[in-house]
Amino acid sequence: YTRKTDAFNPARVVEIACQITFGEDLTREERKELEEFVANNADNFALSLGEVIPIPGAAINLNIPENTAFNLCIHQWPLTTEQSKFYDARVTDMLEAGLVEQVPPELIKCAATTVIAQKAH
Secondary structure: OOHHHHOOOHHHHHHHHHHOOOOOOOOHHHHHHHHHHHHHOHHHOOOOHHHOOOOOOOOOOOOOOOOOOOOOOOOOOOOOHHHHHHHHHHHHHHHHHOOOOOOOHHHOOOOOOOOOOOOOO
16 A cells, blocks of 8 residues: 555545445535545545554553552453454554564563454444
């Protein structure tokens, strides 16, 4: 994808529009207005995790008191092969995009179950 080099590339703009679901209750004029809005703001849309631009200097501070104990045991059913492949692919995408980083297990402070939910549309 070309968000960082050519955000308004016509092929990219068409792909962005294809990825957006417009409501069936829109008039033709409203739909045209939204399509023009998307085309004029294509630089604000990311087609992949690799196109996400991190905010320089942004940091998350959870303000958790020192010595707070969290659950490190995960009580969930084992992932199926398909679920495992799905998660592996998503984590690999995020690692390659620089959105997350690997940490050694001793730095893990909390573990939680994960849920895969199908989109409604």
